[in-house]
Amino acid sequence: MSNESPLIQSMRTAVAAAPADVPLRLHLAELLLGEGLGEAAVAEAAVALQHAPGDAGARALMMRAMGLPAPADGKAETAEEPEQPAAHRPSTGFDWAAAENEVAGAVPPRFVTPAPAPGPGATAPExxxxxxxxxxxxxxxxxxxxxxxxxxxxxxxxxxxxxxxxxxxxxxxxxxxxxxxxxxxxxxxxxxxxxxxxxxxxxxxxxxxxxxxxxxxxxxxxxxxxxxxxxxxxxxxxxxxxxxxxxxxxxxxxxxxxxxxxxxxxxxxxxxxxxxxxxxxxxxxxxxxxxxxxxxxxxxxxxxxxxxxxxxxxxxxxxVLPPDAPAREAILRYHLRDRPIESVDLGKLVKVTEDLSGADLAHVCESASERALLDSTRTGVVRMINMKDLLGAAKEVRPSTDPWFASARNVAMFANEGGMYDELLAYLKKRRKL
Missing domain, CATH: 3.40.50.300 (P-loop containing nucleotide triphosphate hydrolases)
Structure with a gap:
């Protein structure tokens, strides 16, 4: 502060009186940068960006104060750019545009077995x-x-x-x-x-x-x-x-x-x-x-x-219990409908996802997608989501219903007034959870 000129000190007083005035704060940052006080200029530019995140002038000033090269066109990149490529993507050399085009051309067979004919209980629920x-x-x-x-x-x-x-x-x-x-x-x-x-x-x-x-x-x-x-x-x-x-x-x-x-x-x-x-x-x-x-x-x-x-x-x-086999198949088919998959055996997947809730099944599909995406970025070669991804994800997801059944079992056994929980007791006996 002691090395600052009287003009900069006056500007600091003005900024303190109007902290949300972005142009005033940027003017102060320009003066600081002109005096060789780069760190102080960065701090002021950062505060300006908090008030106006999309301000191109504040971004450009921040880059100059940090000693970074300015964009090719002399302007800071703005939020209006359609793809925001490099700023949000890892520098792995992975060709995202080519990957998106390759995934867009995914061809059948997506599932080992075809979708069931429309009818009661056959469409995607949950x-x-x-x-x-x-x-x-x-x-x-x-x-x-x-x-x-x-x-x-x-x-x-x-x-x-x-x-x-x-x-x-x-x-x-x-x-x-x-x-x-x-x-x-x-x-x-x-x-x-x-x-x-x-x-x-x-x-x-x-x-x-x-x-x-x-x-x-x-x-x-x-x-x-x-x-x-x-x-x-x-x-x-x-x-x-x-x-x-x-x-x-x-x-x-x-x-x-x-x-x-x-x-x-x-x-x-x-x-x-x-x-x-x-x-x-x-x-x-x-x-x-x-x-x-x-x-x-x-x-x-x-x-x-x-x-x-x-x-x-x-x-x-x-x-309302965890989804049965037909319900699990419908839920899985729904969550995989827009994802790039190949040769998925839903029958096998349904068998290994017993006791999972509808929310758990959605998480299985999401986790399998993450596996395939990370593998594609590591290798640079786009691949579809396959059964190995889905089975691996299903193995890692523990049924979120288990804690509920642990609590409900005690209530059903020792506080079943009026037989309200008879149906729950029958289910627990059938599934050998008692």
């Missing part, structure tokens, strides 16, 4: 878990409501037992309202889905909405909880009011163990009031919930308040 509907709720609302989508249970690969139970216990009465009225069955309902994470509970909820031709509304704890007293209860009420206005509507309560946790364990009265409000809304006094189908999902059903499972609320349960 992977669209992250796909969002594009519906407009019609009137302005803080809650997103998706219009009836094209996804139905036919798009869920495998899982035939789950589909049959949904059809018998939930969908058939909803599809036949006249018959339901004849037998005094209300056009409303509640279903609690539980099971290990990553097995498609959210996708099944969307498929149920598509099956019923109903709107779809997904709600999590972040949508409801508020720091101010009374706002959480009001939000919960508005959620149900929106679903009632959009009826027929499937209202999906994700991670319901957070929205409806056991009140006996709560220390905060505000959260207990939120659970009480949820119970009140589920009751739908005066038939207000006609046409609102409540689906809830949780990984820990033993943490859900027992009052939520009372008849008339979430009185039916559905265990």
């Amino acid at each position: 992977a669209p878990l992250a796909a969002d509907g594009s519906g407009d709720p019609g009137d302005a609302t803080a809650w997103e409501v998706d219009t009836p989508g094209s996804v139905t249970l036919a798009d869920v690969g495998g899982m035939h037992e789950i589909k049959e139970r949904l059809e018998a216990a939930f969908l058939a009465p909803m599809r036949n309202p006249e018959l339901g009225r004849l037998y005094g069955k209300s056009l409303r309902g509640g279903l609690l889905m539980y099971g290990p994470p990553g097995c498609g509970k959210t996708f099944i909820a969307r498929a149920v909405a598509g099956e019923l031709g109903a709107n779809f509304m997904s709600v999590s704890i972040n949508d409801v909880l508020d720091m101010w007293m009374g706002n959480s209860e009001r939000n919960m009420h508005e959620v149900f009011e929106t679903a009632r206005r959009q009826a027929p509507c499937v209202l999906f309560l994700d991670e319901v163990d957070a929205l409806g946790a056991k009140r006996s364990r709560m220390q905060h009265g505000g959260m207990r009031n939120t659970v009480n409000q949820l119970l009140t809304e589920l009751d739908g006094v005066g038939g207000a919930n006609e046409g609102v189908f409540v689906l809830a999902a949780t990984n820990v059903p033993w943490d859900v308040d027992i009052a939520l499972r009372r008849p008339g609320r979430l009185d039916r349960t559905l265990l």
